[in-house]
Amino acid sequence: MALKRDSLKVRQNDAGKTVKVKRARITQKAIELVASELFARKGFGATSLDDIAESLGATKGALYYHVKNKEEILRLIYLTVLTASEEPLRRVVETDLPPSEKLRRAIEHQTAVAADRSPAMTVFYREQHYLTGPFAREIILRKKAYERYFEQIIEEGQASGVFQPSIDPKIATYGLLGMCNWLSQWYRPEGQYSPQQIAAMFVNMTCGLNI
Amino acid sequence: MALKRDSLKVRQNDAGKTVKVKRARITQKAIELVASELFARKGFGATSLDDIAESLGATKGALYYHVKNKEEILRLIYLTVLTASEEPLRRVVETDLPPSEKLRRAIEHQTAVAADRSPAMTVFYREQHYLTGPFAREIILRKKAYERYFEQIIEEGQASGVFQPSIDPKIATYGLLGMCNWLSQWYRPEGQYSPQQIAAMFVNMTCGLNI
DNA sequence: TTTATATTCTACTATATGGTAGAATATGCT
DNA sequence: AGCATATTCTACCATATAGTAGAATATAAA
Numbered sequence: 240m241a242l243k244r245d246s247l248k249v250r251q252n253d254a255g256k257t258v259k260v261k262r263a264r265i266t267q268k269a270i271e272l273v274a275s276e277l278f279a280r281k282g283f284g285a286t287s288l289d290d291i292a293e294s295l296g297a298t299k300g301a302l303y304y305h306v307k308n309k310e311e312i313l314r315l316i317y318l319t320v321l322t323a324s325e326e327p328l329r330r331v332v333e334t335d336l337p338p339s340e341k342l343r344r345a346i347e348h349q350t351a352v353a354a355d356r357s358p359a360m361t362v363f364y365r366e367q368h369y370l371t372g373p374f375a376r377e378i379i380l381r382k383k384a385y386e387r388y389f390e391q392i393i394e395e396g397q398a399s400g401v402f403q404p405s406i407d408p409k410i411a412t413y414g415l416l417g418m419c420n421w422l423s424q425w426y427r428p429e430g431q432y433s434p435q436q437i438a439a440m441f442v443n444m445t446c447g448l449n450i
Numbered sequence: 451m452a453l454k455r456d457s458l459k460v461r462q463n464d465a466g467k468t469v470k471v472k473r474a475r476i477t478q479k480a481i482e483l484v485a486s487e488l489f490a491r492k493g494f495g496a497t498s499l500d501d502i503a504e505s506l507g508a509t510k511g512a513l514y515y516h517v518k519n520k521e522e523i524l525r526l527i528y529l530t531v532l533t534a535s536e537e538p539l540r541r542v543v544e545t546d547l548p549p550s551e552k553l554r555r556a557i558e559h560q561t562a563v564a565a566d567r568s569p570a571m572t573v574f575y576r577e578q579h580y581l582t583g584p585f586a587r588e589i590i591l592r593k594k595a596y597e598r599y600f601e602q603i604i605e606e607g608q609a610s611g612v613f614q615p616s617i618d619p620k621i622a623t624y625g626l627l628g629m630c631n632w633l634s635q636w637y638r639p640e641g642q643y644s645p646q647q648i649a650a651m652f653v654n655m656t657c658g659l660n661i
Numbered sequence: 662t663t664t665a666t667a668t669t670c671t672a673c674t675a676t677a678t679g680g681t682a683g684a685a686t687a688t689g690c691t
Numbered sequence: 692a693g694c695a696t697a698t699t700c701t702a703c704c705a706t707a708t709a710g711t712a713g714a715a716t717a718t719a720a721a
Contacts, residue, residue, distance in 0.1 A: 264698075282579050284495020287678060299680085301699045309679065364635070365576050368493050406651045410643065414652055417632025418625045424575070425624050432621065440617045441625055444656050475668075498708055510710085512669045520709065
């Protein structure tokens, strides 16, 4: 079922000379990207390693030169999403901006991540139960820590009297994250609004947090 | 691996008489409930029919007397969630209440559904890609129709001048549904707040929709 | 008790798939 | 060119599991 790749054939180049084209080489990143899309579309369990290999124009055996097993591919996706998420949010929290502005930026950031890592995000919030061992525990902890950033911003706003004190910061965090992360269920890049525009509407919707 | 069920043995009843105990009978609903929990915890793809049968104290063969195949179990779950969701929301939309009150009730309803059908909801928003054929298409349509209810409420509120006109009703709907449905990722019945309390906080958060 | 029906169990098949070993091929260096 | 290394391919194994057939057992009615 593996595709016969052009790259294995001898081709004519621009000058008409026959040259052996470099074999299209597989990389970990390529595996991760292709897998993200397949996992998002068909699910981790329903995507076979043969599927992934075929999408890369290679065979299953080649995959195992770059990754230890199927779960490692999933691990790569989780690490990518976390890496893209954590740092920027941490920086927002550590600025001196007023809480409402911090929250605005946090929402913008979360929306942006959900939008442009769309397939990876879909996987991130859907296939966690396939992770096992220490890595699974690590993800749980890092997700909790990530939520804490949002909670901090909200607590700060409540302490300085600009956010409603009647809303539990944890619940508010879940609400905001749900709103933003849900993008992975509906967002399409070709849609009417940019992630920034969507984030702006979300901010407007939730200015109910302000007093 | 199948459990030997007590119900197959001859027991002594309270009066000391030996009686044949009724065999614990499997029903479609029992299969659906057990499967909901297993699917939510391990995923549809990673849950085998043997797993489900074992949780019911039966064998796989018995399952096939009540359902046609594995996908039908998933279909049952989807139908249950939709049945529990659609009607009450439709009634809210069709009342004469002011839009802001309609929206409050809609949020309350959505939160309640997400909370007390928790495993089923997890499955509902995670395993849709395992549905095939006409049923898959039906689900897509009914989900869209469901979103339309929310959009209607928001449009109505904007038309009567009580909701901000700058927010696209579709985006607002996605935001609100995301907020509520995200409960399936974190809600635990033994937690600090009731679904009603959570819904009240969500309503407060999003009163930014009001002018 | 007998009989018909409903329900479950046992044992099996066919298939898909994660993973592996070693051969084959490409690549880059000397 | 020749060699060592990196990378991919082919062919295979072992296992899990959806689904099936028919025997076995329970249930209810007469």
